[in-house]
Amino acid sequence: MTTRSAACASGFARASTYEGWCGRWHYNEHGVIVYDAERDDGEHVGAVTLSNPETVERLPPMEPIEEVRVADIAPSPYTHRSMDDAAHEKFVKLTRERGHLLTYPTVRPVAEEQREHDRAYEVVAGHRRFETAQRADLETIAVRVADLDAWEAVERFVDDHVAIQGGDERHMYGQEEIDRMLARLREDWADDRLREIEVFAPYLEEKLASARSEAMRQGYLADGRGD
CATH class of the missing domain: 3.90.1530.10 (Conserved hypothetical protein from pyrococcus furiosus pfu- 392566-001, ParB domain)
Incomplete structure (x- = not known):
């Protein structure tokens, strides 16, 4: 099991602190590889090799x-x-x-x-x-x-794949992918439960409105109520 740590690296334009998981130490080269690293300015930098770090602090694993x-x-x-x-x-x-x-x-x-x-x-x-x-x-x-648990995993998945309105959409799902994800989610979870995920609510309401319109067009519904 690797150790979560923070390392303060020197030798750059300014000293930076990187927090991540120390997977490998290079004693001869006086360096450390930090995986899943986040710099102190909030940028995720992935894996970074730090040469001659000033300090390396062990942190409690999350x-x-x-x-x-x-x-x-x-x-x-x-x-x-x-x-x-x-x-x-x-x-x-x-x-x-x-x-x-x-x-x-x-x-x-x-x-x-x-x-x-x-x-x-x-x-x-x-x-x-x-x-x-x-x-x-x-x-x-x-x-x-x-x-x-299964529901907590759903909340995390949606948070990682559906952008909030006006948020950063890079690496997020597009409309077609969201539609397919929502269709699969509705097989496993009730619509009322899915509405609990705030970012998902507009997409869900759009789907339900579309389904109601199609049902009315086909004659299955009248004025939004069943025959």
């Missing part, structure tokens, strides 16, 4: 990092993103050559009686990295293990 077999992990049932682009193929090639991922997907343990699959874990965040690990034929990967 969620444990564990080595898990790729074959024991299933994707979320709600993921619908295409990963056939050239940039992803390059990422797969580099990962295969490197032999490991630079940042950690987040997974949750799933009890056997609650599974829709035969895997012990399910991806919560990081499907692109998980898909990369599969295509790169990695046998094991380091993952962040989050103790989440």
Whole structure:
């Protein structure tokens, strides 16, 4: 298990503090690799090698990092993103050559009686990295293990994939992907429950309004009420 830490690095235009998971120490080179690193200005920088850090402080782990077999992990049932682009193929090639991922997907343990699959874990965040690990034929990967139930995983998934109004839409789902995700969610969860996720409410209401309009057009509904 790797250790979450903060490292203050010198030798740059200004000293910066990076917080992440220390996976490797290079004693001879007086350096450390910090994975899933976030700089003190809030920017996520992925993996960073810090040479001659001024200080390295061990922090309490937020969620444990564990080595898990790729074959024991299933994707979320709600993921619908295409990963056939050239940039992803390059990422797969580099990962295969490197032999490991630079940042950690987040997974949750799933009890056997609650599974829709035969895997012990399910991806919560990081499907692109998980898909990369599969295509790169990695046998094991380091993952962040989050103790989440099925509904908490849904809330986290939507938060990671649906942009708030006026928010940053980079890396978020487009309308077609949101439609497919919403259709799958409605198979598992009641509309009233899904309305609890504030960012999702406008998309859900649009779908329900469209369904009501179509039902009225077909003659199944009159004035919004059943015949």
